[in-house]
Amino acid sequence: MSKLVTLTIDDKQVTVPEGTVIVDAAKKVGIDIPVFCYHPKMEPVGMCRMCLVDVGRPVIDRATGQPVLEPDGSPKVQFGPKLETACTTLVSEGMVVVGMSEKVKAGRKDVLEFLLTSHPLDCPVCDKGGECPLQNLTMGFGPGESRFLYDEKMHLAKHVPLGDLIFLDRERCIQCGRCVRFQSEVVDDPVIGFYNRGRKLEIRTYSDPGFDSYFSGNTSDICPVGALTTVDFRFGARPWEMRTTASICTHCAVGCNLAFNVRREAKAGGDIVIKRAMPRQNEQVNELWICDKGRFGYHFAESGGASPLERLAQPLVRRGGELQPASWDEALRLAAEGLHQAGRELLALVGGRLSNEDLFNIQALAQGLGGKIGLDTYMAGGDLVSQVGLGQGSNLGDLGQGSAILVVACDLEEEAPIWWLRLKRAVERGASLIVANPRPTKLERYAAHILRYGYGSEAATVAALLDAIDGKQNAANSGIKAAAEAITGLGNLVVVYGSEGLGLQGSQALAQACANLLIATGHFGQPNNGLLAVWPHANDQGAWEMGLRPLPDLPAALQAAKALYVAASDPLGDDPALAEALRALPFVVVQDLFLTETARLANVVLPALPFTERDGSFTSGERRVQRYYPAVLARPDARPDYAISGEICKRAGVEAEISSAAGVFARLAEKVPAYQGLNYRMLAQTAEQWPIVGRPDVYYGGTAYENTQGLGVQVKPGAQDGPPPARGALGAAPALPLQAGERLAVPVTRLYDHGSTIAHTGLLHARTPAPYVALHPGELPASDGAEVQLSLGGQVFTVTLRLDEALPAGVVLVPRSLGLPLRGPQAVELKVK
Amino acid sequence: MTDIKQYLLLRHRDIAGLDQLETYRQSGGFEAFQKAVTGMQPGQVTDVVKASGLRGRGGAGFPTGMKWSFIDNKNWPHYVVANADESEPGTFKDREIMTYNPFQFLEGLALCAYAVSAHEAYVYLRGEFWQVAAILDRCIAEMEAAGLLGDKLFGTDYSLRLHTHLGAGAYICGEETALLESMEGKLGQPRLRPPFPPSFGLYGKPTIVNNVETLTNLPLIIEKGAEWYRSYGTDRSPGVKIFSLSGCVNKPGNYELPLGTTFRELIYQHGGGLPEGRKIKSIMPAGASSSLIVATEEALDTAMDYESVPNVGAQLGSASVIVIDDSVNVAWLIHKTIEFFKHESCGKCTPCREGTYWMLHLTERIAGGHATSQDVELLHDVASQMKGKCFCALGEFSIEAVLSGIERFPQDFEHE
Structure with a gap:
């Protein structure tokens, strides 16, 4: 705990830690000192000069070192000749800050007048109008009239695409540099910068493609004017026309808190539509940020019409070999009959983007019918996360000096961008990061130790690290020894594992090795310690908590089943090789948003509601249970998954709660150990967060929303109060003998893939690659960009070749969800076309 | 008339061929450096410089030895950078030194490096000085060949290398933190201070940035001692200074004189006075960054040192004395200075970026004769609004001529 300093700001006394800047100290006692360039999440630069205040300091007698006193006994305070920038001036004991004197107000007026000389004042047509710091502060402090001749204004380009997603209006830009600093300081993608000088200073992008960053959208939130706007919102709506609802991003396991801005719109036939997705503050999850996939990737929910890419409009049943529209009653009855009939031979296959309530029903x-249920995923180990996951009270934002973080088999920026950003910050606060991966990733820029292993040696590498910590001599290489030393003796250890190069078997073994490491070193069951799985879906961990497990052999399970019930999963779309097994099934029910490949084979297709049209809860990778709320009205002929399943239950003679998501959650809180005692009201509770954002003070933290609808609850892992966990055996590594001409292919994850949620967001298509494989240049006599043929599981795919010298020899990298069905390491053949 | 028998800085005017290493060494060159490296502790060098009272010649007049003593000895390596960005309009002293007396400057740089235990030192030159850079590169190569640079100098463990670095022609890069940003390959914009370069400089390492002229003083100070140096100049502004004299004088040029010499002596005795029939009207003692001094008899008799010039409402700065005669209209003059500052403002802070742009529009109208009296008031307002609010000195200096011009020469802003 750093030393505390007491000072007076506008007659209010405030005590803050040493090293705080005046702006923040003022904010803590509700005093607003206007800023443009300063942002509480970034280093101060003091360049806009908006925050000038009068600063007095106690006069100290040089001889005695004691404060000089006024005749009335109060300390004598000396004010400087010039105003000082409150964003760069650190507080000191006895300081007196005057933020509202005539001198200070005149200073603000002066700076605003300067800013407005070059500003176009096009507020009536500006997207920022209504939530614009420049507009608000001008109303508060600015001059009433312009002394600058309009004819002498500079006229600059107003529609400059910095990239596919962000437009720049050069006239509106006030050169505060927040966007430039966000990209370099906060996310380490310095792809935009200032160009030229003086009044010609302008923001430019230096990357190809332009503004190439997964975090670009955040710059429009922190832009204090309407200079940076997102492609999907610009000229879309005025801030005051929109209402806000709380939601949770569904694209990965981070569980970023979202706010959807909605309004009723004539061109949507009077319907309420989503105008934009914004970050909602949760300092324990996503702080003030969201990635571009989360910001722009909600459009799948609003598709309509008749094309196969569009959302299902009504239930379908198979009549005479064709899927035809049917009533809900008929469809539910048929589904219930078919599934009931299969009884013990029923197989339910569910995806990790379903809510806890859906999964429960x-x-x-x-x-209830005596059948089987499997989680459709390629990543395992959630049972171990339930046991030794992050302790209750964990916050990646608290990791720093004294904490070690081990990240294994994970390209974190691609798999969970916000976690990448948060671990980067942890390292900047002093945490010691160890990255173990077969190829370099962006996270390694911040690693104190890099462990390079061959694909397939994930669990063995972690086990060797544990051996080294245990002081076993056989724990070979010096890199591992150094990493072991880095971990030893530190108070906290968080182990993060991903799915780089892994399938179910490999990731289960890796999770076990990670769990063993945590158990052996005692880093479990306490805050800021434990295991974190980088799941591909928003609620994979929720599924594991409920006892759902992946099917070790999906084709075999399909063959053994008589009826299949699929929700939020598309086995056939993921792997065309399953067609035969699926066609052989007597009865298939699919509930989904879209008419998926699997749905095309189904007997009954039930239209589900997306997360924007219903409520529910997800359990994040950090085991935080969070609620989301309906943003827009539900389409009339679709229903939430929990209600559909509940209705089928009812018709099949199985008891289920269908009244509401809250009702289902109440049931599941009774049954699922991790959620004992939880209810929806608790998930909706909030607490004071720092920095303060989302109030009328948009000038300070940007337009991220204040969290008023719930921070969620992080649940205790089994080991927190329960019996101490035991180490487990890793299991033998799967043997993968390669025949002549075969190569080892391993799956890797890319943020922008061809998954159904991205497929509907045309904005991101330019950033989504065509199917490709990547390998080391020495592996194949072909040039980068050549077309090659990949033989995989009996099928042949034509793909683009990417050569990358950073890759290890002897393996073919196959990105997931780009149309190449690779669920784990597998032998493939590769031929130059 | 002040009588300097020998030049201290412009020694090439006394000794022909001083830009040749052999000649320079024959004239005692590099003896100071050798003496320091072989016979003095780094701290002793700093102590001598402190005792000499040498103050920075770049314009701020900060005591050089004190600056050196601020270097953070807990953070390594240390760097030294010679500020050879000489961009102030009317300042042309460093170019003469570097062109004709380059070794004395480089020896000074080496001495400074030794004093702060730096093993790499750089010369940051404005982009237009590419010919000067070529001279320095040649000199550095000769010094290396002669064993005056490199490893284990004079048989000690001290090693030193010098490098030149050309900027891209921006006035702001003469500001020491913008200079460092530019050297790091970034946009030339000043940094927030503190931290100051002696604790956080080039690549975040402790760095001493000194002006070329300042460094050129060092070899003689080390060789002859602080007391000898203090025999020149005044008590609080010891030593000699090169005054770059320009404007409406008969003999413009560089004049090396003791600090404390009067404007009158510089202009009339050394500079040969004004052309026939002209009357002195004003003096800008620090280039375009200067207030306009009303050239009264009292002003002409003011000593040119760091303490006295403020008495007549200006600063000594880099001592680039521009003489203005009665043929010059002050409104036109400030239009010229604002044109310069608007062109050179880096754009980082609002008041300077927007203020210089706005002032240029106003001075254009005023100097062009199509302004109203409100425009003059507005110009004064805009300049006053910038005062005390700019991020660095560039913005603050840009208004000096404007405010003093309007206040001290109101008649030049009146319409016919």
């Missing part, structure tokens, strides 16, 4: 149905 589907599980109830499968178990």
